[in-house]
Amino acid sequence: MTPERQRVPVLDVDATPLRVDGVIEELGNLIASRTTSTVLGHNLHSVTLFHSCEGFRSLYDSSAIVLLDGAPVAMLWGLAHQRQLKPLGQGTMAYRLGSMDWIPALGSVAGLQRIAVVGAGREANNKAVARLRDIVPGATVDGMPGEGWNQSLEEAVVSWLGEFRPQLVLLGLGMPLQETVLQRRLQELPPAVYCAVGGAIEQVAGVQKLAPRWLGRLGLEWAWRLVLHPGRVAYRVFVEPWKLAGLLIRRRIQSSRSRGK
Structure with missing residues (x-):
């Protein structure tokens, strides 16, 4: 059974509020379904x-x-679902999960035997594969770098995945490239659980330094990334929230007009 989606107010999206143990359980269920x-x-x-x-x-x-x-997504969800939080004795940030919150726990996923790692440069990919072999002892783990992604490399990865037949794929090409690849290729790919993990491959490899988890719990991980990668992160921090605000305002105006007709 698919986990329940819940509304995130203000942002008008739905999400699946899970803690780490819930993610691990659901990954096992998805793998067992062989879809x-x-x-x-x-x-x-x-x-x-x-x-x-x-x-x-x-x-x-x-x-x-x-x-x-x-963090903003988790906080807005938490404000709307406080009754769900209190009986569990958990704060909102227990449900705020980046990829590096659950990847180190993959060794507890039931039935996980074959893992593919797609993304990052060759050195980082190799190191991530080696680290995952330690995290999931006995599993077959292999990878393909994603640096310089183009149509030729994409086709090679699709072919390789078809031969490797993994159960779990960590796809770390950055957003929105990794999602775009899934949009156009998912129907061609072998049955597996495809996880979009952004820069987590470099973090698993130890190539990219992970922000202290206490910063993430305070909702300040963006500041860490801004200091380390200002050129890459500045637009998302200072410009994109205004773009999102405009999109949400326009969405509400259109919805209001539709109701008024």
Whole structure:
């Protein structure tokens, strides 16, 4: 059974509020089903793309799991679902899960025996594969780099996945490239659980330094990324929230007009 989706108010998206143990259990269920499914995450960047790109929105709507990835998304969800939080004795940030919150726990996924790692440069990919072999002892883990992604490399990866037949695929090409690849190739890919993990491959490899988890619990991981990668992150921090606000305002105006007809 697919986990329940819940509304994130203000942002007008749905997500799957899970803690780490819930993600691990659901991954085991998806693997046991032997079908094709996706695991995605919602942060402000993905919410902006969700409201501005039909293909992106379709992928999210059909995903098996959409985690509360960004702190603002988790906080807004928590404000609307406080009754769910209190009996569990958990704060909202227990449900705010980036890829590096659950990847280290993959060794507890029932039946996980074959893992593919797609993305990052060759050195980082190799290191991530080696690390995952330690995390999931006895599993067959292999990878293909994603640096310089183009049509030729994409076709090679699709062919390789078809031969390798993994149960779980960590796809780390960055947003929105990884989601775009899933949109156009998912029907061609072998049955597996495809997880969009962004820069987590480099973090698993130890190439990219992971923000202290206490910063993430405070909702300040963006500041860490801004300091380390200002050119890559500045637009998302300072410009994209205004773009998202405009999209949400326009959405509400259109909805109001539709109701008034």
